[in-house]
Amino acid sequence: MYDFELDRPTSLAEALDLLAEEGAEPLSGGQTLIPSLKARLAMPERLVSLMHIAELKGMAVEGDALVIGGGVTHGEIARGAKESFPGLAGLAARIGDPAVRNRGTIGGSIANNDPSACYPAAALATGATIRTSKREIAADDFFTGLFETALEEGEIVTGVSFPIPQVSAYGKFIQPASHFALAGVFVARFNGRVGVAVTGVSESGVFRWGEAEAALADSFTEEALAGIELPAEGMIADMHGAPDYRARMAGVMLRRAVAAAS
Structure with a gap:
């Protein structure tokens, strides 16, 4: 230090x-x-x-959305969102270990935008709105690349507003040392649309899987995903997995998420 x-x-x-x-x-x-x-x-x-600022704490249902303060920890979300948004609660419960969950915050994770972080997938899949100290930003516009976001100098995440889906689930293949996602897929079904977002696999960071969204909007079943796979091109290659391995695992996690949500 x-x-x-x-x-x-x-x-x-x-x-x-x-x-x-x-x-x-x-x-x-x-x-x-x-x-x-x-x-x-x-x-x-x-x-x-930012850990002593009351304005960044709290979690509440506002209309059809769950609004979470930027300073709320993973552990608090895992416990507090079980009734209103069980898919998000389940995601938070699998982040890191107890020490990480009791200290790490959703605002920090969203702002850092690690390519293997979990919350960005939930934010994209649900069409969340990122609230900052200056403005509100749609999730589709917020995540701009590996460790890159639309945040400006001196701007911080003050909260996230998640539209609450009818059903949702997160399929995560965990890297055992870090507990980050080697492949993670969040699936959220709403009335009239389905959101699917993938983390942990792409060199460009978190992204929406449009082909899977279209198939599941027609039929929210595993059978609807027959033949849908990610290409290996552009996927992360490191000591934990080759690009084609990560692409295949994303497909497996997608199907597990749909099965769990169903």
Whole structure:
């Protein structure tokens, strides 16, 4: 580690003022940032903790959507969304280990946009709206590439509004060391449409699987997915899996998610 300043604001306005200073970066749950600091992959002069801001907490059903504050932890979502949005609760319950779930936040995960993170798939599949300190951004416009989002300098995620589907499920093939998704597929069925989004497999990051969405909109069954597979081109290749392996696993996770939702 190295020397840096740490601020603990208690209001969003105070946090944004601090983040406007040169060399400042936000710190949410720290599950990605702290390891990066230890490895000197990131060296901000000042960290602004978001963990003591009441405005970023809370989770409530508003109309037909579940609205979750950016500072809500994975564990809180796993416990608190069981009744209103069980598919999302199940996703949160499989993130990391208990230590990660009790510290990591949805806002931090969404803002980091790791190519193997889970929440971006749920956000895309449901057509969620990302609420920030400046505006509201549709999920389709928010995730722009590996570790890249539409967030501007000094802008932070304050919450996410998830339309609640009729049924949903998340199929996740877990990398056993990190518990990230080697392949993850979130499926959400609404009245008149189906959303399918894939994480963990593409060199371009999370994406919607349009062919699967169209097939499932006609018939929300595993049989409707006959012959639908992802091409290996553009898929991640690393020590954990080749591109064709990841493409095949995405197909397996898709079918498991549909079976679980059905």
